[in-house]
Amino acid sequence: MNLRELALDSLLEIEKEGLRLNTVVHGTLDKYSYLPKQERAFYSRLTKGCLEWQIFEDYVIDQFSKIKVKKMKPLIRWVLRMGVYQAYFMDSVPESAICNEAVNLTRAKGQDRFSGFVNGLLRNILRHISEISFPDKKEAPVDYLSVTYSVPLWIAGRFYKSYGLEKAENILLAMSQEQVLSVRVVHAYENPKELEEVRKDLEKEGVKVSQNPYVKEGFYLDGVDRVDQLKVFLEGRITVQDTGAMLASILASPKENDLVIDLCAAPGGKSLHMADQMKGTGTVIARDVSEHKLDLIRENLDRTGIQNVTVELHDATWEDEKKKAWADVVMADLPCSGLGVLGKKQEIRYKMTKEKVEEIVALQKEILRANVDLLKPGGCLLYSTCTISPKENEKMAAWIQKELGLFGVAIDQQLKELLKKDYQAQKENYYYQFLPGYQKSDGFFVAKFRKN
Numbered sequence: 001m002n003l004r005e006l007a008l009d010s011l012l013e014i015e016k017e018g019l020r021l022n023t024v025v026h027g028t029l030d031k032y033s034y035l036p037k038q039e040r041a042f043y044s045r046l047t048k049g050c051l052e053w054q055i056f057e058d059y060v061i062d063q064f065s066k067i068k069v070k071k072m073k074p075l076i077r078w079v080l081r082m083g084v085y086q087a088y089f090m091d092s093v094p095e096s097a098i099c100n101e102a103v104n105l106t107r108a109k110g111q112d113r114f115s116g117f118v119n120g121l122l123r124n125i126l127r128h129i130s131e132i133s134f135p136d137k138k139e140a141p142v143d144y145l146s147v148t149y150s151v152p153l154w155i156a157g158r159f160y161k162s163y164g165l166e167k168a169e170n171i172l173l174a175m176s177q178e179q180v181l182s183v184r185v186v187h188a189y190e191n192p193k194e195l196e197e198v199r200k201d202l203e204k205e206g207v208k209v210s211q212n213p214y215v216k217e218g219f220y221l222d223g224v225d226r227v228d229q230l231k232v233f234l235e236g237r238i239t240v241q242d243t244g245a246m247l248a249s250i251l252a253s254p255k256e257n258d259l260v261i262d263l264c265a266a267p268g269g270k271s272l273h274m275a276d277q278m279k280g281t282g283t284v285i286a287r288d289v290s291e292h293k294l295d296l297i298r299e300n301l302d303r304t305g306i307q308n309v310t311v312e313l314h315d316a317t318w319e320d321e322k323k324k325a326w327a328d329v330v331m332a333d334l335p336c337s338g339l340g341v342l343g344k345k346q347e348i349r350y351k352m353t354k355e356k357v358e359e360i361v362a363l364q365k366e367i368l369r370a371n372v373d374l375l376k377p378g379g380c381l382l383y384s385t386c387t388i389s390p391k392e393n394e395k396m397a398a399w400i401q402k403e404l405g406l407f408g409v410a411i412d413q414q415l416k417e418l419l420k421k422d423y424q425a426q427k428e429n430y431y432y433q434f435l436p437g438y439q440k441s442d443g444f445f446v447a448k449f450r451k452n
Contacts, residue, residue: 244444340443
């Protein structure tokens with residue numbers, strides 16, 4: 001099996017069909033499940049890394065090629081990008097292998113006439129790799145951030161404007177590093193002993209386990225090839241969930257026997273977590289817009305055995321006239337630009353645009369307007385996103401108070417106790433922005449409100 005050809009085929013498929021990177025990679029790994037762990041890791045890293053770093057790769061290629069990357073055939077473009085990625089980010093790959101394998105790939109795909117071009121260009125890059133100039137950090141900070149961390153100029157500019165150069169660079173640096181696998185222990189509220197039992201059983205499977213510093217039921221796992229093949233996962237005792245998502249559910253503070261509505265619930269992590277906190281009492285209504293998304297929630301419910309969650313097909317933009325003043329807690333983890341999870345969903349940086357952000361903001365407001373009346377008097381709305389865009393976060397929190405008449409509920413003391421030394425005080429105490437590089441989490445935003 002030629003792993004580079006497998007990666008090339010995946011990258012071409014993603015570009016041509018507009019598919020999600022993780023969907024294609026996981027599908028390929030399922031198809032070739034017989035491959036050794038080391039080979040699977042090589043394919044996965046090369047595919048994900050090559051796509052993630054394509055702005056950086058194109059910048060390097062364009063300095064050596066008379067034909068600019070955008071005008072090249074897709075196949076040649078990706079072969080060259082793979083070569084540059086291996087040269088910069090995969091130290092274990094010899095330079096001779098980079099060039100030879102690129103030429104072999106070009107020929108294997110019926111493009112013999114370009115093999116000399118590919119070979120000459122990559123060898124020239126490798127010869128002068130230490131001499132390549134990049135945008136100056138002080139003179140052109142936005143260009144510097146864009147190329148150095150391979151994000152579009154508009155994202156680099158937005159981060160620079162919002163956080164300044166030093167903070168923006170720390171955020172992007174954290175996103176560019178290997179992302180930790182974060183899981184939550186299921187049923188830990190009803191059975192606290194399960195935390196230690198799960199840890200022991202994971203270690204028996206050869207997994208390195210470390211405690212999530214913020215969430216007692218959260219673990220970080222290292223040395224995992226496929227989490228869905230772990231015995232404790234198949235038994236429904238753990239579920240994959242990032243720290244920020246866990247903290248959102250904790251801050252929602254559902255009590256036993258509450259009625260909770262999760263507006264955009266798939267794949268169900270927060271619904272299951274809140275059901276856990278309620279110790280099997282009350283009801284969590286997990287809603288989403290399609291049967292496909294509901295099936296993802298049902299799969300997690302079946303696997304974990306959680307009983308106090310009901311699944312409903314419901315478009316969150318529709319007002320539910322029959323159920324006003326109904327819920328104790330409404331979880332509004334809404335569609336967003338995803339700029340806080342660029343490290344895990346690499347293709348977002350190339351699919352998201354400034355125009356789409358404006359559309360998303362309008363959708364968020366439509367959903368919130370349609371569902372604010374679900375709250376009982378005194379009920380809690382927990383608003384959250386996986387982005388670090390002020391338009392979708394701080395400005396949206398202010399809009400909720402002004403336009404929907406809800407009141408911000410202080411979460412600063414609770415967060416201070418959870419985050420400890422990583423807590424950074426903010427002017428407003430009813431919302432909080434998690435930043436990669438500053439908290440051990442993806443970029444995430446939470447804001448808590450109460451109905452008068």
